[in-house]
Amino acid sequence: MDNKAISRMFEEIADMLEISGDKYSRFEIRAYRAASLTIGTLQEPIEEIFRKGGVEALKELPGIGEGLAKKIAEFIRTGKMSKYAELKKRYPIDFSSLTAIEGLGPKRIYALYSKLGVKDIESLKAAAEAHKIRGLEGFGEKSEEQIAESLSLVEGNRGRMLLGEALPVAESMVKELLSYAPVEKAFIAGSISRMRETVGDIDILVTSKKPKEVMDFFTSMKGVARAIVSGPTKTTVWLDIGISCDLRVIEDGSFGAAQQYFVGSKAHNIEVRKIAIRKGYKLNEYGLFDKAGKPVEGADETRIYSKLGMQHVPYEMRENRGEIELALKHRIPQLIEMKDIRGDLHTHTKETDGTNAIEEMAQAAIARGYEYFATTNHTKSLRIARGMDESGFRKFFAKVDLLNEKLDGRIRILKGAEVDILKDGSLDLGDKILGEMDCVVAAVHSSTNLTSEEMTKRVEKALGSGMANILAHPTGRLLNEREAYPIDLDAVAQSAKDNGVALEINSFISRLDLNDTNILSTSKYGPMYSIDTDAHSTQHLEMMRYGVGTARRGWLQSVSVLNSMKLEELMRFLKK
Numbered sequence: 092m093d094n095k096a097i098s099r100m101f102e103e104i105a106d107m108l109e110i111s112g113d114k115y116s117r118f119e120i121r122a123y124r125a126a127s128l129t130i131g132t133l134q135e136p137i138e139e140i141f142r143k144g145g146v147e148a149l150k151e152l153p154g155i156g157e158g159l160a161k162k163i164a165e166f167i168r169t170g171k172m173s174k175y176a177e178l179k180k181r182y183p184i185d186f187s188s189l190t191a192i193e194g195l196g197p198k199r200i201y202a203l204y205s206k207l208g209v210k211d212i213e214s215l216k217a218a219a220e221a222h223k224i225r226g227l228e229g230f231g232e233k234s235e236e237q238i239a240e241s242l243s244l245v246e247g248n249r250g251r252m253l254l255g256e257a258l259p260v261a262e263s264m265v266k267e268l269l270s271y272a273p274v275e276k277a278f279i280a281g282s283i284s285r286m287r288e289t290v291g292d293i294d295i296l297v298t299s300k301k302p303k304e305v306m307d308f309f310t311s312m313k314g315v316a317r318a319i320v321s322g323p324t325k326t327t328v329w330l331d332i333g334i335s336c337d338l339r340v341i342e343d344g345s346f347g348a349a350q351q352y353f354v355g356s357k358a359h360n361i362e363v364r365k366i367a368i369r370k371g372y373k374l375n376e377y378g379l380f381d382k383a384g385k386p387v388e389g390a391d392e393t394r395i396y397s398k399l400g401m402q403h404v405p406y407e408m409r410e411n412r413g414e415i416e417l418a419l420k421h422r423i424p425q426l427i428e429m430k431d432i433r434g435d436l437h438t439h440t441k442e443t444d445g446t447n448a449i450e451e452m453a454q455a456a457i458a459r460g461y462e463y464f465a466t467t468n469h470t471k472s473l474r475i476a477r478g479m480d481e482s483g484f485r486k487f488f489a490k491v492d493l494l495n496e497k498l499d500g501r502i503r504i505l506k507g508a509e510v511d512i513l514k515d516g517s518l519d520l521g522d523k524i525l526g527e528m529d530c531v532v533a534a535v536h537s538s539t540n541l542t543s544e545e546m547t548k549r550v551e552k553a554l555g556s557g558m559a560n561i562l563a564h565p566t567g568r569l570l571n572e573r574e575a576y577p578i579d580l581d582a583v584a585q586s587a588k589d590n591g592v593a594l595e596i597n598s599f600i601s602r603l604d605l606n607d608t609n610i611l612s613t614s615k616y617g618p619m620y621s622i623d624t625d626a627h628s629t630q631h632l633e634m635m636r637y638g639v640g641t642a643r644r645g646w647l648q649s650v651s652v653l654n655s656m657k658l659e660e661l662m663r664f665l666k667k
């Protein structure tokens with residue numbers, strides 16, 4: 092998969108153009124950033140799109156024009172992008188790692204480079220430890236501390252990749268393995284199968300009667316940088332994208348046992364194994380055996396659980412957080428599924444910082460089989476996202492009205508906004524316009540350095556305004572980049588319940604906010620949850636599966652999910 096490499100290069104090109112001082116328009120820089128986001132979150136290998144349809148197919152991706160498409164094609168063909176190489180000569184700086192540090196944008200990074208020679212994480216760390224940063228103009232003690240804090244977060248996560256980046260890679264590897272005749276079944280196991288928000292490596296199981304051939308095929312696959320461990324039943328390789336992949340070849344008769352073992356988690360497995368022992372069995376990755384060592388079951392995972400007196404446990408629940416007891420009592424809940432989702436209640440268009448027009452968003456939502464979706468652009472105080480004021484929204488909504496008429500019931504577009512919750516808890520638009528909207532998503536984007544008490548009060552005030560329907564990304568965390576801001580989620584969940592506001596499970600791969608543990612801990616207050624993508628392009632609508640996976644890790648059922656409601660029922664909930 093070249094997706095990640097290309098996405099990084101475009102982002103870095105934008106960073107370098109921004110500091111170059113040359114006459115690049117803001118429009119051009121923004122185009123590179125939008126393209127980076129599109130490709131970084133694409134759920135299909137870009138080389139496959141190119142192979143099938145050439146430059147023309149690339150141009151159909153949101154925000155990719157002729158020039159960018161050609162650059163992508165150049166990279167796929169040659170492994171190089173000349174525009175990138177040219178700029179990189181002038182700026183030998185690892186922007187993609189450094190911009191992940193909170194408080195560092197391209198300009199500040201360039202200042203650190205020119206004054207202190209900082210060009211990567213290591214040199215930044217050295218500069219922070221030697222307290223050289225605080226003396227620089229525009230930095231100070233506080234920003235040095237913030238950098239040091241963010242550095243330790245990044246280091247702690249080192250080696251763990253976002254689920255939304257690893258899963259598509261795992262899927263394309265499985266597809267390639269299945270195309271090789273000696274491979275019979277192929278299956279993604281490990282933390283990816285449990286939809287954990289970040290993953291340490293990719294685990295794949297296959298069945299085959301020719302393990303040696305399969306391993307040779309595997310190590311020669313595109314994207315494999317080198318073999319780390321080569322064996323007849325287990326091979327580990329390092330992938331170009333910066334993660335390792337374990338492949339295990341299993342015999343058909345052990346497939347269920349291997350599945351049970353390698354889906355994990357380890358903590359879940361240990362408990363299941365104890366139950367097996369209690370019942371006079373032995374359980375391992377080859378099968379379930381009786382005291383005499385005679386195989387009892389191995390091919391089918393559900394039958395293994397059943398022999399142990401347990402219900403089959405959905406992968407996302409296998410974390411030893413109480414699911415074992417539920418399975419023994421046959422009381423595993425019916426979790427929310429992708430097919431229950433009827434729409435998306437948090438999306439953007441090109442009127443603010445999205446890439447696609449509302450017509451394109453509507454077509455993409457129809458293609459997904461949705462009954463409705465809400466268009467929720469940013470509001471005026473969020474200037475970097477070109478947030479709109481009242482008159483901007485009125486003009487845009489007139490367009491939406493016409494489009495709704497034209498679509499004639501094929502889908503219903505709900506008019507909304509992602510309205511900023513200002514520092515004092517008031518909303519960034521007046522009650523009049525908010526009252527006219529179908530779906531108001533409220534969100535904190537600024538002043539995130541408040542105390543937990545202040546932040547909680549601020550959010551509670553917004554929830555109690557009578558204008559908000561959904562609280563977007565309630566903790567503000569960004570995976571591998573920024574911690575959640577301090578906030579009392581218990582109080583927020585109670586207030587959400589009392590005010591008829593849904594808490595968002597934001598599906599964007601770097602957010603997943605609320606996360607699984609937040610959902611588990613807030614469920615007892617009984618709020619509704621809205622699983623949204625926060626799509627900034629048509630492609631991003633595909634990220635819904637990560638939100639649903641997160642919801643399943645939080646044990647949610649469809650009755651608690653706002654966007655599993657039929658339109659009519661939803662409109663009743665949204666009524667202010």
Ligand code: DGT
Nearest residue numbers: 281282289290291292352353354355356357360361
């Ligand atoms: P990761 O890779 O850190 O995101 O998390 P996992 O869960 O994918 O862990 P990994 O790749 O080390 O192992 C895959 C699965 O294999 C794991 O979920 C459970 C199983 N497993 C690994 N080591 C052990 C072990 O020592 N005991 C048991 N019972 N299971 C294990």
Ligand code: CA
Nearest residue numbers: 281282292294
């Ligand atoms: Ca793993």
Ligand code: CA
Nearest residue numbers: 292293294337
């Ligand atoms: Ca592994």
